[in-house]
Amino acid sequence: xxxxxxxxxxxxxxxxxxxxxxxxxxxxxxxxxxxxxxxxxxxxxxxxxxxxxxxxxxxxxxxxxxxxxxxxxxxxxxxxxxxxxxxxxxxxxxxxxxxxxxxxxxxxxxxxxxxxxxxxxxxxxxxxxxxxxxxxxxxxxxxxxxxxxxxxxxxxxxxxxxxxxxxxxxxxxxxxxxxxxxxxxxxxxxxxxxxxxxxxxxxxxxxxxxxxxxxxxxxxxxxxxxxxxxxxxxxxxxxxxxxxxxxxxxxxxxxxxxxxxxxxxxxxxxxxxxxxxxxxxxxxxxxxxxxxxxxxxxxxxxxxxxxxxxxxxxxxxxxxxxxxxxxxxxxxxxxxxxxxxxxxxxxxxxxxxxxxxxxxxxxxxxxxxxxxxxxxxxxxxxxxxxxxxxxxxxxxxxxxxxxxxxxxxxxxxxxxxxxxxxxxxxxxxxxxxxxxxxxxxxxxxxxxxxxxxxxxxxxxxxxxxxxxxxxxxxxxxxxxxxxxxxxxxxxxxxxxxxxxxxxxxxxxxxxxxxxxxxxxxxxxxxxxxxxxxxxxxxxxxxxxxxxxxxxxxxxxxxxxxxxxxxxxxxxxxxxxxxxxxxxxxxxxxxxxxxxxxxxxxxxxxxxxxxxxxxxxxxxxxxxxxxxxxxxxxxxxxxxxxxxxxxxxxxxxxxxxxxxxxxxxxxxxxxxxxxxxxxxxxxxxxxxxxxxxxxxxxxxxxxxxxxxxxxxxxxxxxxxxxxxxxxxxxxxxxxxxx
Amino acid sequence: xxxxxxxxxxxxxxxxxxxxxxxxxxxxxxxxxxxxxxxxxxxxxxxxxxxxxxxxxxxxxxxxxxxxxxxxxxxxxxxxxxxxxxxxxxxxxxxxxxxxxxxxxxxxxxxxxxxxxxxxxxxxxxxxxxxxxxxxxxxxxxxxxxxxxxxxxxxxxxxxxxxxxxxxxxxxxxxxxxxxxxxxxxxxxxxxxxxxxxxxxxxxxxxxxxxxxxxxxxxxxxxxxxxxxxx
Numbered sequence: 009x010x011x012x013x014x015x016x017x018x019x020x021x022x023x024x025x026x027x028x029x030x031x032x033x034x035x036x037x038x039x040x041x042x043x044x045x046x047x048x049x050x051x052x053x054x055x056x057x058x059x060x061x062x063x064x065x066x067x068x069x070x071x072x073x074x075x076x077x078x079x080x081x082x083x084x085x086x087x088x089x090x091x092x093x094x095x096x097x098x099x100x101x102x103x104x105x106x107x108x109x110x111x112x113x114x115x116x117x118x119x120x121x122x123x124x125x126x127x128x129x130x131x132x133x134x135x136x137x138x139x140x141x142x143x144x145x146x147x148x149x150x151x152x153x154x155x156x157x158x159x160x161x162x163x164x165x166x167x168x169x170x171x172x173x174x175x176x177x178x179x180x181x182x183x184x185x186x187x188x189x190x191x192x193x194x195x196x197x198x199x200x201x202x203x204x205x206x207x208x209x210x211x212x213x214x215x216x217x218x219x220x221x222x223x224x225x226x227x228x229x230x231x232x233x234x235x236x237x238x239x240x241x242x243x244x245x246x247x248x249x250x251x252x253x254x255x256x257x258x259x260x261x262x263x264x265x266x267x268x269x270x271x272x273x274x275x276x277x278x279x280x281x282x283x284x285x286x287x288x289x290x291x292x293x294x295x296x297x298x299x300x301x302x303x304x305x306x307x308x309x310x311x312x313x314x315x316x317x318x319x320x321x322x323x324x325x326x327x328x329x330x331x332x333x334x335x336x337x338x339x340x341x342x343x344x345x346x347x348x349x350x351x352x353x354x355x356x357x358x359x360x361x362x363x364x365x366x367x368x369x370x371x372x373x374x375x376x377x378x379x380x381x382x383x384x385x386x387x388x389x390x391x392x393x394x395x396x397x398x399x400x401x402x403x404x405x406x407x408x409x410x411x412x413x414x415x416x417x418x419x420x421x422x423x424x425x426x427x428x429x430x431x432x433x434x435x436x437x438x439x440x441x442x443x444x445x446x447x448x449x450x451x452x453x454x455x456x457x458x459x460x461x462x463x464x465x466x467x468x469x470x471x472x473x474x475x476x477x478x479x480x481x482x483x484x485x486x487x488x489x490x491x492x493x494x495x496x497x498x499x500x501x502x503x504x505x506x507x508x509x510x511x512x513x514x515x516x517x518x519x520x521x522x523x524x525x526x527x528x529x530x531x532x533x534x535x536x537x538x539x540x541x542x543x544x545x546x547x548x549x550x551x552x553x554x555x556x557x558x559x560x561x562x563x564x565x566x567x568x569x570x571x572x573x574x575x576x577x578x579x580x581x582x583x584x585x586x587x588x589x590x591x592x593x594x595x596x597x598x599x600x601x602x603x604x605x606x607x608x609x610x611x612x613x614x615x616x617x618x619x620x621x622x623x624x625x626x627x628x629x630x631x632x633x634x635x636x637x638x639x640x641x642x643x644x645x646x647x648x649x650x651x652x653x654x655x656x657x658x659x660x661x662x663x664x665x666x667x668x669x670x671x672x673x674x675x676x677x678x679x680x681x682x683x684x685x686x687x688x689x690x691x692x693x694x695x696x697x698x699x700x701x702x703x704x705x706x707x708x709x710x711x712x713x714x715x716x717x718x719x720x721x722x723x724x725x726x727x728x729x730x731x732x733x734x735x736x737x738x739x740x741x742x743x744x745x
Numbered sequence: 746x747x748x749x750x751x752x753x754x755x756x757x758x759x760x761x762x763x764x765x766x767x768x769x770x771x772x773x774x775x776x777x778x779x780x781x782x783x784x785x786x787x788x789x790x791x792x793x794x795x796x797x798x799x800x801x802x803x804x805x806x807x808x809x810x811x812x813x814x815x816x817x818x819x820x821x822x823x824x825x826x827x828x829x830x831x832x833x834x835x836x837x838x839x840x841x842x843x844x845x846x847x848x849x850x851x852x853x854x855x856x857x858x859x860x861x862x863x864x865x866x867x868x869x870x871x872x873x874x875x876x877x878x879x880x881x882x883x884x885x886x887x888x889x890x891x892x893x894x895x896x897x898x899x900x901x902x903x904x905x906x907x908x909x910x911x912x913x914x915x916x917x918x919x920x921x922x923x924x925x926x927x928x929x930x931x932x933x934x935x936x937x938x939x940x941x942x943x944x945x946x947x948x949x950x951x952x953x954x955x956x957x958x959x960x961x962x963x964x965x966x967x968x969x970x971x972x973x974x975x976x
Contacts, residue, residue, distance in 0.1 A: 163855070163856070166856050167856070170797075170856055170858075170887070170889075171756070171758075171797040171800065171801070172758070173758025173759070173796060173797075255800070256797075256800070257755070257756050257797060257799070257800025257801075257802065258800075260755075260756055260758065260797070261755055261756075348755065349755060429859075432858075433857055433858055433859050434855050434856050434857070434858070435856075435858060436856070436858045436887040437858055438858065438885055438887060438949070438952045438958075439758055439759060439762065439795075439887065439952075440761070440762065441761075441762035441765055441766070441951065441952055441958065442958075443958065444957055444958070446959070455957070570957060571957065
């Protein structure tokens with residue numbers, strides 16, 4: 009073995025090791041693998057590959073337990089994104105990924121590059137990105153940084169996606185003091201490809217040219233992956249230089265150039281340079297292909313002068329891809345990139361040595377067995393404490409409000425439930441000309457271009473439920489995405505997940521993670537709704553205070569015919585409103601409890617997976633048979649909020665019938681029982697719909713009638729829709745100034 | 746059959762949308778023309794679509810206005826070929842001097858994407874003759890720089906010559922500041938040249954050509970082109 013010569017400091021000190029985020033025992037492991045002291049470049053390479061962000065060293069043992077296969081799954085976790093069959097040779101490619109730490113330090117660029125990165129993960133697979141979504145968690149509205157972060161993150165997401173020309177069609181936003189010093193920015197991208205044109209990252213074959221395309225390599229983002237794997241403290245702002253800068257214009261050109269290249273037969277393998285840049289892309293491609301790889305750093309297109317091999321290997325400069333071509337096709341491929349004004353450089357080749365050899369200015373800077381880079385990362389079975397299930401709160405224990413409609417108005421006019429239009433109007437959600445359902449509904453629908461089919465997508469999790477009971481809360485997050493897809497008439501296909509947790513070295517945090525994975529597994533198995541891609545973001549804590557556990561779920565479904573869908577907007581006066589699903593008046597962990605009663609406690613609502621399946625099937629069938637004119641699932645805020653959102657959406661009022669059961673009225677109107685939908689049905693069809701629910705043993709009842717210009721409830725003065733709208737739509741613009 | 750050329754700059758992102766809308770609404774035969782090409786093929790109309798040409802990094806439309814293809818577009822426009830500029834295309838035709846004025850940053854300083862209502866005030870242009878005068882249509886906007894501005898003299902001239910083709914209004918047709926989404930002078934959403942053959946507008950008619958997309962009021966722009974040119 010050639011000991012690499014290096015220009016770096018002669019001695020690797022414990023300080024240098026610590027700066028690279030490696031624990032002493034991890035460094036010992038490195039020494040054992042190499043059989044000698046590493047060069048600085050090698051130390052850098054191992055440090056990023058072994059970072060939590062790249063290696064999933066704390067989470068892998070648990071992630072393996074997730075259901076990831078099914079007849080619809082073409083590619084599960086392990087590639088750049090998951091791939092699911094849509095029939096007719098079409099497939100959908102999607103994934104969600106976090107950009108939490110960079111977005112807190114530099115909100116515009118952090119969020120923008122998060123969007124850019126996830127789009128590259130998708131088009132790397134051969135898919136044209138057709139929809140972006142995002143799941144955002146900010147601190148309390150009153151916290152000094154919140155407005156600045158909201159403004160920067162939203163304009164960063166818009167600035168990137170709008171320019172690239174991919175519609176941002178959905179998402180969700182929460183405010184909670186638990187995210188004051190550690191916001192979450194999770195970006196999801198959905199793309200469409202043909203099943204016979206999917207591209208993978210395995211560099212199979214020896215002597216193949218390795219090509220660096222897109223932007224040049226600069227010094228930005230060095231050690232971004234390591235930063236993303238560390239906790240925050242007062243000095244985190246000093247990490248600003250490790251945040252990358254995005255260039256959506258180059259991304260747009262890169263998408264077009266790569267899709268043009270993919271239309272040929274020149275590509276052996278392709279991979280984007282995301283976290284840990286050249287290091288992770290080259291080692292993963294070589295490892296999957298079972299080959300060695302040699303790179304000459306002198307050939308890397310460089311944005312700055314005097315860059316070292318260490319810097320180039322660790323750079324996270326954006327908008328770059330690594331392509332392995334069939335030999336002899338370089339000139340043909342280059343012409344495509346030249347046309348789009350992008351750099352194209354052969355920087356190395358695959359070999360039969362099984363080693364990654366990095367040379368720079370005639371010096372070997374790194375010489376590492378490829379297999380050890382990919383497979384040798386430490387794998388931790390971190391200790392964990394089981395979570396304690398909180399007690400169930402009975403509806404009678406929660407105080408009634410002075411006025412039901414008054415409470416509704418208060419809830420709908422606050423940060424938890426107010427309109428998010430201020431956010432999504434900053435996103436181009438119509439470009440590409442196939443947006444069938446826009447943001448603001450249960451799920452967005454984008455048509456499969458040139459067909460009658462559509463893709464429905466949604467992002468959901470209710471962090472307060474997960475905090476109270478990680479297993480049930482995560483199960484709820486999965487079923488909420490499932491329900492949102494059913495509510496627009498889509499057949500749910502699969503999910504991507506973005507597991508945002510605090511420090512896994514604390515057993516109580518690891519316990520949250522373990523319980524969350526368990527809940528997700530159970531729900532996905534029961535619903536035949538596998539996990540096909542995902543991302544884990546750990547160490548989301550600042551000065552020892554962790555975030556609420558936040559497993560964001562991105563659900564994707566197939567709409568067989570976009571003319572047979574539903575949305576939540578009431579549109580037919582005289583219709584009856586039918587509630588489908590079981591009612592227990594579940595107020596524990598409800599928004600009513602938090603906003604009106606002022607005390608959030610107890611167990612989150614229980615999920616009944618068998619009932620969910622029945623209700624979802626019923627709703628989809630009713631939509632396709634044209635028996636409903638509007639549908640909305642019940643979630644945050646409960647039944648009355650559901651109905652009010654439907655009324656506001658269609659700008660038609662509702663007259664609610666008195667509830668005659670045994671539960672307290674406020675528990676009926678604000679309880680957050682799961683598995684429920686509100687349907688708007690023509691009166692002559694109502695009995696038919698109720699009967700069909702009865703046949704499935706699903707409770708269903710008529711709760712009101714569509715019409716008028718207010719939300720009316722017997723015994724209370726009616727609430728004018730215009731009045732409710734002012735409150736509902738007013739909070740966000742007023743907050744942002 | 747209507748022959749249309751759609752100009753594609755690096756960073757254009759509504760080029761395909763316009764092509765599809767032209768094909769689906771009026772069955773046009775559409776050629777996509779790359780920015781480096783020297784000339785536009787023989788066409789009945791030229792469309793400059795929306796997007797972020799050259800990244801909009803200098804000033805929206807400024808670099809595109811100096812591209813190779815724009816020299817020919819300007820020459821053909823002067824020779825009488827109708828030109829439609831949409832969104833970034835509006836910015837480009839003003840930068841290229843085909844129409845007066847500039848598109849400044851939205852008053853809100855934010856990118857804004859939503860449906861707006863427009864009052865079609867001039868129906869004798871190549872791209873609006875299928876509408877009735879004063880008709881209120883619903884079409885979306887999606888831009889950060891749509892705040893039309895020009896000198897008082899030019900504004901007076903545009904008004905006097907009836908070249909303000911469409912203005913932002915509310916659903917009833919009322920034109921006021923509440924209905925102005927970007928701060929545009931006199932609620933201007935679209936203007937035309939003296940010969941009424943070059944028309945530019947910030948809203949996107951190609952995004953509203955069928956009910957599945959939320960409305961079909963945008964069809965009229967493409968149907969107009971056919972009405973004024975073919976048979």
